[in-house]
Amino acid sequence: MADRLSIITRPRFWIVSALAALLTTGFVSLGMWQVHRLYWKLDLIHKVDARVAAAVVPAPAKSEWGSITQSNDEYRHVTLTGMFLNEDEVQIYTPTVLGPGYWILTPLKRDDGTVVMINRGFVPENLKDPAKRTPPQGVVTVNGLLRISEDRGWLFSRPNDAEGKKWFRRDIGSITKTLGLSPAAPYFVDQEAGSDPSAWPRGGMTVLNFRNSHLSYAITWFAMAAMTLFMYGIFLRFEGFFGKSRARPEGHEADDDEWE
Template identity: 80%
Template sequence: MADRRSLITRPRFLIVSAIAGLLTVGFVSLGAWQIERLFWKMDIIHRVDARVAAPATPAPGPDSWGSITQEADEYRRVTLTGTFLNEDEVQIYTPTILGPGYWVLTPLKRDDGTVVMVNRGFVPEELKDPAKRTPPQGAVTVEGLLRMSEDRGWLFSRANNPAERKWYRRDIGSITQALGLAPAAPYFVDESAGSDPKAWPRGGMTVVRFRNTHLSYAITWFAMAAMTLFMYGIFLRFEGVFGRSRARPAEYEADDEEWE
């Protein structure tokens, strides 16, 4: 049998071993990263579920605006009281389980003079025009979920056009600036569903389900690492590193140079 030491010093053996090692380390690293993301996502889901189920608290005032973060505050259940500025309503196109339509965002002015944008809910395309709906009048109390401004768009999403008052995402800073509203909260509130399930706008449509496929991805990466090691084992067997090589007849195993 050929000397194993000579086998493992061949360029082909070294190259294949290096590739197998890099692939295995890479696949294992990706699997470990997906495990980390799995626990991160589970923590988010747990925190959001707890906030959604918790009793409502007053929406943050100006003194707290600077310390509001997505990690600590988004999806908190809050209440606020004030008067809707219906003349400054904006509509933002969105696809939903009810079909395409618009979010109706209306600024609510509180007694302290501050403004909070409230997503009053969804309306179908035929109800986009405010004249086709009856807006709330006078002082109202709103309960809903605190949401962070959508300052960045998704891939291929259209940019807001403040000059023409066309909005494609809930970028609160851009909207309140274009409307000349100040001082305005940096967040908005998704209003909860009302007592009439058939009323428009339709509140309570906040999506609080988070896609969590990290475990399946982790299994895939670890499986690919295992497959790489399995194929590398076949290569070692093929090369004759252990057992009899299946790549050459037995009569040539003693003369490795001639086989080469």
């Protein structure tokens, strides 16, 4: 008991103990956060799979625009009818499994006068020019997945150049405002693949594989917490907290100030 009292009065004991407590708490907190993210991601995947496989429903009308949210509406399987405004087509650069190229976004004007941007699909770089493609004419029906506007760029993404009409993400608000399209929906629709697999633009290329490494991250953080506690136990053992110190030779009597 006396040895333990002498150990806990040493500054080093409290410094190491505080550091071990801080690291353990931090690692456990990070692990719990990753567990929370894991269940969130699994729930998201389940919802997306259910929405993609569901029967098509009418795309949200103007009266519903204000209530659209990413968690409740993104990837809904929707349908809408109208005429493409081909003269207002926008190309957005993107890398894909087919190589680099462009998303072709074309506004669709519905019977009620509202406009919805349609991502008609992907074209390779050599087909960026609309003159090299045959645009759709007349009234068409589009089926696809509702997507939320990409208002924010990624860490290394280039900023949009609205004045030059060059966009590097699907920022629907910026695009429709620059083109003077109104009233325009705050979402866009990824058109599904057509009957001709060789046609361009190539629809049905929405990425639906969500990276889910949260379980491995959680295990890593919890393992680091356990390792911290293990190393702290070794420290206490060598300090003599559990009996004779393993750091001192047999028969050696340390002065009170030794190991300070």
